[in-house]
Amino acid sequence: MSVVPLQALPLDRLRQRTSTKWRSYPDDVLPLFVAETDYPLAPAITDALTRAVLLGDTGYTPPDPGLGDAFSGFARRRFGWTVDPASVSSTCDVMMGVVEILRRVIAPGERVVVMPPVYPPFYDCVEEAGGVVERVPLAVSDQGWRIDLDGVGRALEEGARAVLLCNPQNPTGTVHSRDDLAALASLAARHGVAVISDEIHAPLTHAPARFTPFLSVSEEAASVGYCVTSASKTFNLAGLKCALMIGGAEPQRSLLRALPPEVGWRTGLFGALAGVAAMSPESDPWLDSLLVALDDQRRLLTDLLATHLPDARYLEPDAGYLAWVDVSAYGWGDNPATRIRRDARVALHHGPLFGAEGRGHVRINIGCAPEILAEAVERVGTLARR
Incomplete structure (x- = not known):
């Protein structure tokens, strides 16, 4: 039997959360920075x-x-x-x-x-x-x-x-x-x-x-x-x-x-x-569904980057819901997340915080709904075309 991907919660409900992801920036910013996910809790929890x-x-x-x-x-x-x-x-x-x-x-x-x-x-x-x-x-x-x-x-x-x-x-x-x-x-x-x-x-x-x-x-x-x-x-x-x-x-x-x-x-x-x-x-089925959803998301990001940020460099992660993306080709400086948040209204994690090797990089949290990830990458792609 195939495992059904876990569905993320809708954005209007997520914005009722009071955690760091949803209280750090105004509502016009899509938050894909800190390592919080947008899925419902496992029922056993x-x-x-x-x-x-x-x-x-x-x-x-x-x-x-x-x-x-x-x-x-x-x-x-x-x-x-x-x-x-x-x-x-x-x-x-x-x-x-x-x-x-x-x-x-x-x-x-x-x-x-x-x-x-x-x-x-x-x-x-x-x-x-x-x-x-x-x-x-x-x-x-x-x-x-x-x-x-x-x-x-x-x-x-x-x-x-x-x-x-x-x-x-x-x-x-x-x-x-x-x-x-x-x-x-x-x-x-x-x-x-x-x-x-x-x-x-x-x-x-x-x-x-x-x-x-x-x-x-x-x-x-x-x-x-x-x-x-x-x-x-x-x-x-x-x-x-x-x-x-x-x-x-x-x-x-x-x-x-x-x-x-x-x-x-x-x-x-x-x-x-x-x-x-x-x-x-009791929580194993929930985890299996989450893994299917995240596998879909890491592959979706590959397609979205190819369409909207074709000069970005990204390898699908072996694990997790965090994507490490090199956008240095776009000339947005050592810390591109700053300009992306300001001009594209998408909050990504700052690459240089991970070490000097992170210059020109951003970390993207893909633990969200496909439509949220798509909108975020589209916004950044618009910035790249300016």
């Missing part, structure tokens, strides 16, 4: 949150809200990855988890490898943890992006003490290969450094790509690695504040257990309730 509100269940998050068991089942079903529920702990959000782990695996002033173009908070999190960013840009070709293993190796030989990995990569949507992840794990093990893998976009991997959890790659990966993830990007739950941290082997699990109790207390109760519902088998 709506049911869980409605029940909590009706019960007044708005107190503190319990010590075990069921996240370990829920994630273990989800990882087995979606990734073929066996996870011990006892290895899973929680906190407020993924970047907070990254900071807490980094603080314990590096000393102040030590360098942390970051692979741009990459999610802008990576840079801030390294600094917040007391580290110094060591940039090792992804290697890029006509086929896409991959980890520059030689560059990472040099950085580790020169003293970098941790690697902050984004898998799948934000903003490019790259799903890093098993071979590259295994090679990265070997480098980290050889130099005795930690790898922290942000895998928040993993459930949104599009066929034929296959997501490989870093901790599952090898014993070496488990011996050096941490996974930090959340249901928030896939199920549009960012405002509810719940992220998971998983240790690959006993030393990493011991480190997570030794984190101050306040780290776990930061987990939002509604985030935990929604996360358990999201990762339950």
Whole structure:
């Protein structure tokens, strides 16, 4: 039986939302910047949150809200990855988890490898943890992006003490290969450094790509690695504040257990309730429908760019709903999103925030209705023809 694409909510209803996406700009601006999606919640999530509100269940998050068991089942079903529920702990959000782990695996002033173009908070999190960013840009070709293993190796030989990995990569949507992840794990093990893998976009991997959890790659990966993830990007739950941290082997699990109790207390109760519902088998059909919709959207963007912005460069992402588009050919400067928002009334994410490699680029959120994406690209295309 074919899976029906999930339908985005109508624009008039979306504009009633009070989140960042819908309150940052006037109503004449189409917002395709921040990583929020326009789809209805999975029914299991709506049911869980409605029940909590009706019960007044708005107190503190319990010590075990069921996240370990829920994630273990989800990882087995979606990734073929066996996870011990006892290895899973929680906190407020993924970047907070990254900071807490980094603080314990590096000393102040030590360098942390970051692979741009990459999610802008990576840079801030390294600094917040007391580290110094060591940039090792992804290697890029006509086929896409991959980890520059030689560059990472040099950085580790020169003293970098941790690697902050984004898998799948934000903003490019790259799903890093098993071979590259295994090679990265070997480098980290050889130099005795930690790898922290942000895998928040993993459930949104599009066929034929296959997501490989870093901790599952090898014993070496488990011996050096941490996974930090959340249901928030896939199920549009960012405002509810719940992220998971998983240790690959006993030393990493011991480190997570030794984190101050306040780290776990930061987990939002509604985030935990929604996360358990999201990762339950009941939500799998919703996720399957979302993936069909996003697959359609990434292909639609290819067609729209060919029609309205033929000089733009874009590779369909392996995962997620974020499209990385090079519009430098149009001469809109290093940060084209500024002119696009001003003159075309479309809000896109600023390319240079992802690193110097983002000059002349924009990131487009395609997690919306096809007609919204079409209108946005048409508006930008009109700007290109002026």
